Amino acid sequence: MRPFLRKTHLMTRLFFTHHSFSNSTLIIPQSSRSFQIPLFNIPHGVFRPNSSSGIRWFSSKSRVEAMQNLEAISYLSQREAAEVDEILMGSLGFSVDQLMELAGLSVATSVAEVYKASEYKRVLVICGPGNNGGDGLVAARHLFHFGYKPSICYPKRTAKPLYTGLVTQLESLSVPFLTVDDLPLDLSKDFDIIIDAIFGFSFHGAPRPPFDDLIQRLTSLNDYKEANQRSPAIVSVDIPSGWHVEEGDISDSSFKPDMLVSLTAPKLCAKKFNGPHHFLGGRFVPPSIVNKYNLHLPPYPGTAMCVRIGKPPQVDIAALRENYISPEFLEENVDADPIRQFRKWFDDAVAANLREPNAMSLSTATSDGKPSSRMVLLKGVDEDGFVWYTNYESRKAHDLAENPRASLLFFWEGLNRQVRVEGSVQKVSEEESEQYFHSRPQGSQLGAIASPQSSVVPGRHFLINKYKELEDTFSNGSLIPKPKHWGGYRLKPELFEFWQGQPSRLHDRLFSSL
Numbered sequence: 001m002r003p004f005l006r007k008t009h010l011m012t013r014l015f016f017t018h019h020s021f022s023n024s025t026l027i028i029p030q031s032s033r034s035f036q037i038p039l040f041n042i043p044h045g046v047f048r049p050n051s052s053s054g055i056r057w058f059s060s061k062s063r064v065e066a067m068q069n070l071e072a073i074s075y076l077s078q079r080e081a082a083e084v085d086e087i088l089m090g091s092l093g094f095s096v097d098q099l100m101e102l103a104g105l106s107v108a109t110s111v112a113e114v115y116k117a118s119e120y121k122r123v124l125v126i127c128g129p130g131n132n133g134g135d136g137l138v139a140a141r142h143l144f145h146f147g148y149k150p151s152i153c154y155p156k157r158t159a160k161p162l163y164t165g166l167v168t169q170l171e172s173l174s175v176p177f178l179t180v181d182d183l184p185l186d187l188s189k190d191f192d193i194i195i196d197a198i199f200g201f202s203f204h205g206a207p208r209p210p211f212d213d214l215i216q217r218l219t220s221l222n223d224y225k226e227a228n229q230r231s232p233a234i235v236s237v238d239i240p241s242g243w244h245v246e247e248g249d250i251s252d253s254s255f256k257p258d259m260l261v262s263l264t265a266p267k268l269c270a271k272k273f274n275g276p277h278h279f280l281g282g283r284f285v286p287p288s289i290v291n292k293y294n295l296h297l298p299p300y301p302g303t304a305m306c307v308r309i310g311k312p313p314q315v316d317i318a319a320l321r322e323n324y325i326s327p328e329f330l331e332e333n334v335d336a337d338p339i340r341q342f343r344k345w346f347d348d349a350v351a352a353n354l355r356e357p358n359a360m361s362l363s364t365a366t367s368d369g370k371p372s373s374r375m376v377l378l379k380g381v382d383e384d385g386f387v388w389y390t391n392y393e394s395r396k397a398h399d400l401a402e403n404p405r406a407s408l409l410f411f412w413e414g415l416n417r418q419v420r421v422e423g424s425v426q427k428v429s430e431e432e433s434e435q436y437f438h439s440r441p442q443g444s445q446l447g448a449i450a451s452p453q454s455s456v457v458p459g460r461h462f463l464i465n466k467y468k469e470l471e472d473t474f475s476n477g478s479l480i481p482k483p484k485h486w487g488g489y490r491l492k493p494e495l496f497e498f499w500q501g502q503p504s505r506l507h508d509r510l511f512s513s514l
């Protein structure tokens with residue numbers, strides 16, 4: 001296998017003249033050593049200058065960090081967990097209600113990240129007598145509002161107002177409460193998810209009735225898993241109930257949850273958890289606790305209430321699929337003017353708060369038909385066509401010079417929608433490019449100058465150094481000139497296809513050729 005080369009955004013003559021990857025004696029006019037960089041990151045476009053610290057990653061940094069920090073997690077002993085509890089609710093001024101609300105919300109959001117309500121609707125929450133059970137009651141309420149259909153089994157109720165209030169809230173939502181006797185002995189058919197909120201970190205000894213029986217019913221579900229038969233996913237809150245809080249499933253005879261949601265920080269037994277989904281919740285740990293217990297915890301991404309920890313799940317790629325459920329999209333619903341129809345769907349994508357709704361795949365081809373695709377950002381659309389900006393010496397630009405036709409593809413995943421647009425392409429006027437170039441953030445303007453798009457460069461330092469030089473040059477606020485080789489393209493559409501996903505792959509596809 002060849003080593004990775006670092007390309008940027010401009011295709012050099014070298015590349016264009018087909019001294020390409022297919023040629024084993026690739027001649028590159030720089031030291032060959034500098035090309036042995038086993039990297040995948042993209043030199044420009046994913047970072048933005050930051051006035052104080054140079055480069056700031058622009059992509060979802062904390063999620064990436066969280067994925068990379070999997071090794072560094074720390075675990076609490078049973079005593080430490082109880083101490084943290086006391087400190088939070090003592091000197092740090094939290095109430096148990098607050099912590100339980102946040103813990104239960106973390107559990108519900110973790111469940112929703114892995115098990116979609118459309119497929120895993122029927123949830124049984126089994127609640128124990130302590131705070132772990134309380135977390136389960138809170139999670140059930142949030143899951144109801146997320147579109148799940150929870151039922152509760154709460155055989156040993158606590159008479160405190162916090163718990164009676166949680167029960168009343170669920171009853172007001174008509175969430176059914178089932179007794180142990182109401183539950184089938186075989187839990188495999190009636191539920192898609194079972195949330196184990198029986199015991200948390202204060203569990204000790206062997207489970208007493210009626211929880212011993214409930215834990216046994218969960219354990220029986222292992223047989224279905226071993227036989228590869230469908231059975232409910234088991235989600236344990238903080239501790240898999242019946243497991244020793246520090247040693248795990250000592251007798252190796254209890255159930256093995258599919259998902260564990262550790263709260264505050266994982267307890268020692270979580271080291272023995274081998275299931276596919278380990279999440280951390282309880283986004284309330286202040287620095288004083290982190291420092292006192294020397295906690296290494298991954299950052300929560302964005303505003304999330306939970307973060308995946310542990311190994312990434314092993315997925316069966318062939319089994320990954322969505323069943324699209326959308327309103328019908330019929331001939332009578334489509335606007336006769338495809339550009340207006342596009343605008344309508346684009347507005348829907350914006351209203352749905354989708355990330356980068358203007359990101360589109362642009363496919364071009366050489367004159368002898370070699371296709372290539374990449375993402376670009378739509379920067380304008382009207383009767384004249386679809387506009388994007390790029391480097392006129394890039395690979396796509398070379399393709400368009402010899403074959404001025406292209407296809408655009410938008411995929412708005414959150415709306416089950418796809419739009420294809422095909423047509424001929426022209427450069428926009430210099431004035432239009434000038435105007436757009438100067439509307440961009442200063443960093444993007446400098447980036448466009450610094451980055452010889454699509455060419456091979458010696459390393460990231462090459463781009464950073466060029467960028468820094470340019471930053472110095474223009475630090476006095478003078479106008480940054482648009483490079484000659486940077487500008488826009490406009491695709492004049494000839495064909496549109498509007499696609500809306502439907503169940504069983506019977507999608508709606510309406511197309512229009514102009």
Ligand SMILES: NC(=O)C1=CN([C@@H]2O[C@H](COP(=O)(O)OP(=O)(O)OC[C@H]3O[C@@H](n4cnc5c(N)ncnc54)[C@H](OP(=O)(O)O)[C@@H]3O)[C@@H](O)[C@H]2O)[C@@H](O)CC1
Nearest residue numbers: 085099100103130131132200201202203204206207208238
């Ligand atoms: N920062 C935090 O700390 C946060 C903590 N939070 C949550 O609190 C959980 C800890 O809650 P917790 O302390 O109330 O204990 P928990 O484990 O639910 O149950 C104790 C009950 O079980 C009983 N019991 C014990 N052993 C038993 C047995 N063998 N067989 C039968 N029963 C047995 C015991 O009865 P006892 O033995 O005392 O008679 C008592 O009634 C924690 O894991 C997390 O989920 C979050 O809400 C917010 C942030």
Ligand SMILES: Cc1cc2nc3c(=O)[nH]c(=O)nc-3n(C[C@H](O)[C@H](O)[C@H](O)COP(=O)(O)O)c2cc1C
Nearest residue numbers: 009045359374375376377389390391394395396454
């Ligand atoms: C979401 C997204 C948006 C992008 N937008 C643009 C863009 O508007 N213009 C551009 O030149 N490159 C953009 N890029 C980078 C291109 O995908 C590509 O790496 C670059 O243009 C070089 O492509 P080429 O070598 O095929 O010409 C974007 C990348 C992503 C992931």
Ligand SMILES: Cc1ncc(COP(=O)(O)O)c(C=O)c1O
Nearest residue numbers: 009044045046377389390440444
């Ligand atoms: C290389 C490159 N050029 C241009 C753009 C479009 O950026 P802007 O919105 O600043 O015009 C992007 C966006 O990702 C990009 O990666």
Ligand SMILES: [K+]
Nearest residue numbers: 196199237239
């Ligand atoms: K539990």
